[in-house]
Amino acid sequence: MSEPVLVLRDLDWVRATRGGAFRLVIEELSLRRGEVLVVLGPNGAGKSTLLRALAGLEPAARAALDRRAAGATALVFQRPVTFAGTVAHNARAALLGSGAARGDVQRRVQTALERFEIAHLAPRRAATLSGGELRRLALARAFAQEPAVLLLDEPYDDLDTAGQAALTLDLRRVIAETGVAVALVTHELRRALLLADRIAALIAGRVRQQGPRAEVLARPNSTAVARLVGMDNLVLGTADADGFGQIDDAHRIPLAAPPRAGEEGWIGIRPEHLKLDVGRGEGELIGKGHVASLVDDGVTAHVGVAWAGLELRTHLLAGRGLARTLSVGDPVSLSVRPQCVHWIPVRRADAAGARR
């Protein structure tokens, strides 16, 4: 792991809002050189507030900030704010009063515009840009400051899939080239995963879990985090003596690391780990069900399977194999590899502030 560039520690900050008061409590959150931390949280979790605190824009939260590196902290808003004038003027505005020499300003602005592939737009008025170009301008303006820390608020908002992919590639390249430490906030898991090295789950003003991306995705520490990171299948069960989670008399799910028999817990399975077959599936068969719902968006077929009185969710690649012939009501078999089954003990399932 690279060295931390910015650390937010022991923040306990109550902020007056229109609806009352909002409390943001962060034990520790560190941004590391060349690394992307994605703060994932539902609307109203305090993501934008956290970003403003990290940017040093909230005087009440400044004491908790520990800057370990020289260099600016750049914040790119969800809706890019531009200034009247040309694209070049907008990029230059980031260096107003910075004391940089004229030639240096010119070089930094040019480099930043080139990095985000908008150098050809330099003489255009910012007001005439498209949504995607505006976002690139906001990013170029941020990078003209040669920041040590980059804070991104929902950077993929209003971009289509192709625009998101293009921006992801550019951001990855620029982050690798500059070594900037990045914090990105979003409420959407799919967008979070485009760049995340680490994930922090922010729920109701508290970081409920943070860690390397694979770990948070595979082993959420509570049902709230599990839902946030897309572990859609959560079933309440009791561990039995054979290493299974017993759902009811007729249904059980194999566990890779079974807890003590009799313990109650939530069994979590990511949709992509739940295998669907008309015959005998790979992994360990957990039973038979039938297709309860089917939504095909042309890329992914989202299948709901009725099983043990519940509806489990799984994905298929649209237009391929089973997805072509499947229809609602079809009998199917469900299987899962035990190492893909996650157990969340009930006693800590929703314990606030649980951290690894």
Place this chain on the structure above:
Amino acid sequence: MTELPRAELLEITLRTLGVSGAALALALLSGLPLGIALGRRQFPGREAIVAIVNSGMGAPPVVVGLLAALLLWRSGPLGALGWMYTPTAMVAAQVVIALPLVVGIRLAAVGGLAEDWELQVRALGIPAHWRLWLLLREIRLGLLAAVIAALGGILSEVGAVMMVGGNIAGETRVLTTAILMYTQMGAFEAALGLAAVLLGLMVVLAAALTAVQQSGRR
């Protein structure tokens, strides 16, 4: 019918420009911080001030003149200043007329900025004086609209300058008061000459300001 001597016409025109120019400058200077504060900050009493500004935008100059005269009258609260029937009093009255226009239009211009505008500027770490520069640049269309509206208002008003200036020849006579006086005297030729100058001034100034404003759009 008498025609006005050229020297007198020039003198009256210059005084008009001097009085209204000074009033405009003072209104712009004092209206800047007020307009920005009202547009960007929330504080107790803000709405009351905005209401006063909005109603002030339509205040009849003659009423402003009456109140100014009451204040500046020799026995009035500000009588000791000795401003009554001087250009200073005329400037003061015109500042009161222009200020709500300047503040009101600026307030609208500043309020029209994106909610995150100031946060973005602060996030970029731009120092305060450059932030003000960016802000003025951002609202320059509204700023020029304020100048055009205020200048039109005070150049053409006759009530206030008549009441606190008194239309004294060589001292407080301006274009509007002179037009009024010559019309009452039946000296229509002189009045028409003055009116032509006043209209000409308005057209030239408005055209110049509009040219500046529209060039800013590109």
